[in-house]
Amino acid sequence: MKQGNRVVLGLCRLVIAVFLPLVLLISILQFYTFNIDFYLATYEKNNVQETTGMDIADLERVTIKLMDYLKDRENDLNIQANIRGENREVFGEREKLHMIDVKFLFLQAFSLRRWGLYLIAAAAVGMFLLSNSSRQEIYKSLLWSGLVPLVFALILLILMQIDFNKYFTHFHEIFFDNDLWQLDPEKEVLIQMVPLEFFTEISRKIFSWFLCIQLALSATAYGMLRSKKINA
Template sequence: MKKSLSIILIISLSLTFLMISIENNAYNKSYYIKSYYKYNIENETGKDINELGKITDNIIVYLKGKGNDGILSPYFNEREVLHMRDVQTLFRYERIAKYIFGIISIIIMGYFGYRKENALLGKTLSLGLFANHVVLLALILLIISSDFNKYFTIFHQIFFSNDLWLLNPETDLLIQMLPEQFFIGMAMKIGLSFLIYLSILQIVGIYYIKKGREKWKE
C-alpha cells in the first residue's frame, strides 16, 4: 500500500505543479508584452503596444474564466472567439484537475506525516520526482531540436474536437498576436518553472530523509 501511495503522490504532485506552472505563465502579462516587442507584433497587427496590452488583459481575464465572449468580440472575429471559448473550457478543466490532484497530494502527505513515515515521504519527493526531471529535460530538448509545429498540431488534435484553432495569419488577429515563436517561448518557460518546483520538492524530500534517519538513530 505504501508503494502505491508513493506512486500516486508522485503523479498527483507532478500534475499539480505542472498545472500551476501553466497558469503562472499563461496569466503572465509581462511575457506577452515582451514577446510583442521581440517579434514586432505592433507592425504585424497594426496596433500599438497600449492597445495590445488592453487586449491581453481581456485574454487573461477570459482564460481565468472571469469574462464572457463579449470581452473578446470587439477585437476578434467569430472563429477566433469560438476557439478561445474552447481554450477557456480547457483551462476550466485544468483548474478543476489542479485542485483534485492537489487535495490528493495533501491527503497522502498528511497520511505519511500521521504515520511518521518521514523517510518514505522524503524518498518519494526526492528520488521519485527525479524521473520527472529526466523526462522533462528530454521533452525540452525535443522541442528545441525538432519541429515544434508538429507537436503543437498534435496537442491541438488531442485536446480540441474541431479545427477552429486553424487560423489565418493574414486576417486573424489572434494568431498575429500569438505566433508560433510565442508558444515555443511559453513552453520553455512552463518547463523551466516546472523544473524549479520539482527541485524545491526534492530539497524538501532530502530534508525529510534526514529527519527520518535522525528518528531511526534515536
C-alpha cells in the first residue's frame, strides 16, 4: 500500500474512533431527553406534582413544550398552567434565560452528531476504497473507538456514585458562563420539575447504556478480528 494511502487510512480510523462514541452518546442523551414516559415516571417517583403544585396533565403539557423548545420547534417558553389553584406563567425570566443556554447546547450537540455521522460514513467508504481488508479495518476502528470511552464512562459512573452533586456542579461551571443554572427550588418551577434526583437518574442511565453498547461493540469487533486471524 502506498504511503499516502496509509496516511488516509489512518485518518479514517481516527475519525471513526473519535466520532462514533460521540454520536452514540448524543443519541442516547437524545433518547432520554425527549422520552415523555421517562419524565412522567420520574415525576411520580420524585413527587413532583406536590412540589410544583401542578397536576400530571399540566406537567405533561409543560414538559412537551420544553421538549419542543429544545428541538427548536418552539420560539419561547411562554406557557400558562394552574399552579396551586392559580392560573399563571410557569417559568420566570431567569428560568427562560437559562433554557436559552441549554437549547444552544442541545442544538450544538445535534449538529455535532449530524456531522459526525457524515464523517463516519465518509471514513467507512474511504476504508472500502483504500484497503483490501476493509472489514478488518472497520473492526479495528470499532475496537479502538470503544477502549478510551469505556474507561471514561466507567470513571464517570464511579464519580457520580461518590458525589454526583460535585461533578454536576463542575459540568455547569464548564459549559455555562453565568449562574442562571443556580435556580431556587423553593420558588422556581423548572428546578422543581427536574431536581437533582432527576439528573442523577438520567445521567446514570445514559452512561450505563453508553458503557454497555460500547462494550458490546468492542467485544464484537475483537471477536471478529480474532476469528479472522484464526481462519487466516
